[in-house]
Amino acid sequence: MLNSFFYLVKQGFKNLWNNRLMSLASVGVLISCMLLIGAAALLSVNVSSIVDAVEDQSEAIVYLEDGLDDAAVEEVRDGLIATGKIATIEFISKEDALLDMMESMGDDGMLFDAYAKENNLPDSFRVTFDDVSDLENTVLHIEALLGVDSVSALTEVAEVITGVKNMAYVGGTIIIGLLISVSLMIIGNTIKITVFSRRREVNIMKYVGATNGFIRLPFIVEGVTLGVLSGALSYGIIYFAYDYLVKWVSSQTATWFGQIISELVPFSVVSQYLLIGFIGGGAFIGLFGCVAFIGKHLKV
């Protein structure tokens, strides 16, 4: 039994070479499909990452009513935290607010020296959000807190960010889904052609008394090898291409474009998913493609 197994595995590798033209075509098709899917996945992940970075920058200023004591300020802080949407929170006293304003105005800031004793600026909290998808309601909720005078937040910008984020997620999922479907069809046809070109060989084996398993095993070895090889090569190509892209982007940081995409996800973050996806997907397609398409020719 073991003799047969090793013979069949060896036969599978031999067949790879004997049918090298078809093997090459299969690897080419698999790599093309995997690169398209990988590129789409990386694009989607990066768009999400950039949108997340922009989201992290969005902040709101919560102005407090005049004359609140420390306990009331702490109550507002607790109320803000209780919304469950706050990422960071920073208290800015009216004195700090005036200093900030004076600093931001440079030399002209001295004009405000006269107001230092009679500071009309309110105490406030500067907050950033975990999630801006429902910012309008969050702002309404905060405005209703006892001790809060008003809230300044760019709710329209948040809506745009949320829209882009949803579009990136849904669009990315649809594009990747379509690419996977098209790839499966192309790969399926390639395997069909490969098996069809060798149907006579399969037919002869059946007449000699070979079992279905005996005929299938070398095909499976071939299919899985081609799948894994294609996965590994695709991973390598994506790795070098992405690395080149990241280096190019980092050299462009002086431009607005560079700043926007300086949030590119490092390859190490997605590498394991890509590796598992490519090699696992390749092996899976090779295995099940062979088993599914060879069956038709085994009914002799």
Place this chain on the structure above:
Amino acid sequence: MIEFQNVTKKYHNGTVALDNVNLRIDDGEFVFIVGSSGAGKSTLIKLMLREETANSGIVKVNGKNLGKMARYKIPKFRRSIGIVFQDFRLIPNMTAYDNVAFALRVTNVRPKEIKRKVPYMLNLVGLASKMKCKPEELSGGEQQRVALARALVNSPSLIIADEPTGNIDPELSFEIVDLLNEINKLGVTIVMVTHEHDLVEKFNHRVITINKGEVIRDTKETEANLC
């Protein structure tokens, strides 16, 4: 032994390939099956190999009712039969040695045994010097001898040859049938489909003639009637 009892085979397109065929081939016989194209010869062979099943009637080969045989038992059944085809049906990317050895490998024979049996068989058919040649490097006659070696290597009790001389010249055809004749003398049953009347006449064996799906002549029955 091969036995056909009231066998009818009708294809999906409505063609009746065999119509109520009855015949019996005993162990150790050499039988020629003759008939024009489309007479039903190939269907007869396909039924014997369990490539097709009869619509009605019983087909028995080596004591097994093929109509009731489960699909998973077919490979084992075919290993007990040697099959030779008109177009040789050798695996193109395997050498002559590997083609013959393949028939042993499917039966899980030990490598040592394969190394002993394959050269012996190829030597028997006169191809000891061409073991490493691939089918494309061999002539038609040589390819058919490789196919014959493959058919013989499992020591079958029955050899079915479907027009084995159809693709080779007359001289070599005679050699192939002579080889089958020698194998038959060892007790192996031979069923050979052919449309070459010269060969049939040269070898004095039983002849079954099929026409339009019916057995119209069987020399064995004719001889029995004469007695």
